[in-house]
Amino acid sequence: METVLARTLPSADIAPRRLHQAMRYAVLGGGKRVRPLLAFAAGEVAAAHEDRLEIVASAVELIHAYSLVHDDLPCMDDDVLRRGRPTVHIEFDQATALLVGDSLQSLAFQLLAQYPLAIDPQQQLEMVTLLAVAAGSRGMAGGQAIDLASVGQSLTLPELEFMHIHKTGALIRSSVMLGALCGQLTEKEMAQLDHFAKCIGLAFQVVDDVLDAEASTATLGKTAGKDAQQNKPTYVSLLGTTQAKTLAESLRQDALDALVGFGQTAQRLRELADFIVLRPF
């Protein structure tokens, strides 16, 4: 995946060089690559070709990377540290960080449209639509807006869930769906993967909240304890750490149950559910 991303991003030798350098800094600086891993794992269930999976995995990771660059800006989360390094607007400047995010988003859609991903190009158009909806105001960006509006507010558990289904869930779901759409699955099987994706999407956020409350900045590679400091509603602030962990574990079980019947081809998806929920505890 690192090789693919390095090859996909414009070279830092091509003008505008500083922008391309900053785009590479933003994307190639590590990260768990959970969304690409999910796309590949879902693709394995659907017997998808690796060349296609590289494209959709890159596209979802570019959307994710763009969202991090914009989230870290002073007018949003105002964070100086990401993946153990200075954030893009600190290493470069705010205007460059803004354009890096904008350009990464364009590049994600370019990838999805430019390379063959499905035998039927109409299905490929539907894949572009799926990512656009997941990234936009009814998906990830909308989740960010709800998140901003919620600072200092007391949310109910359903309201918190609504926010996260948009903010992180939409892109995680599309990672799984796009991976699967590179291959062949029945409608029932797609629905199973969809349910799996929804469960681990939420589990991912619950675990993130627990980590923000419990882990150190050094371990996280980003500033820890920011949620409490900003008085943000989280699963930990609503449920406490113990119950939040129980919720994550129950979502992991639901995710695994959704994969019943897939056998060995879904082994990587199962391992990812475990990785997402169990790694920190």
Add this chain to the structure above:
Amino acid sequence: METVLARTLPSADIAPRRLHQAMRYAVLGGGKRVRPLLAFAAGEVAAAHEDRLEIVASAVELIHAYSLVHDDLPCMDDDVLRRGRPTVHIEFDQATALLVGDSLQSLAFQLLAQYPLAIDPQQQLEMVTLLAVAAGSRGMAGGQAIDLASVGQSLTLPELEFMHIHKTGALIRSSVMLGALCGQLTEKEMAQLDHFAKCIGLAFQVVDDVLDAEASTATLGKTAGKDAQQNKPTYVSLLGTTQAKTLAESLRQDALDALVGFGQTAQRLRELADFIVLRPF
């Protein structure tokens, strides 16, 4: 076009409401709609169906609107006035303006992928690619990056042209090309439109520079005289007003020459070349 845009944007009644309200404020606040007009006029040459032209015209205008919202942010041009009204980050806030731009970009790609634009879906995928390249780091966003880097620098005329070919030219070109691709044209005819688009794209920028130097804030609906104030290289700073006007006129002639042989179907394109270059003088 106003009706189409109003129908295309998410309703302000749908959550997240404040974000959707701000997206509508950003797009529906007037503007000359030059890019949609170009898409429609190019579509007329290609005998394209109006339903398709509405989609591509909306998509290019959403990309344009997103770029204005992000350009006006304090970390970029730091402008408080646009189309005679407070800019989005003044009327709402910076975080919302950031998400408005991000969401409008996603929506543009959603439109291009979601609705039928060509008999051959493969051609429609190429239309998505065309817009993504025009918007990204090798197009509009890249032009912005070059523009930022040029503040306080002395550019040569070819360097200034290189910047504008990216910053405004790429999206103007894609407005014309996408409109034409909704219909049927020969390769030679597409090349003619391409040349037309390049000429008026540059002419547009030359006229913008003259207007910024000569017109009042009230006439422009945005802050006048900013280029000189920010010590930005412009066609006026490089050539003087008189020569800049001569250049614009010569680009208009080149644009009109490119349309030779199209007859009456290109009348609207000719009128747009006149509108772009002659309106202010």
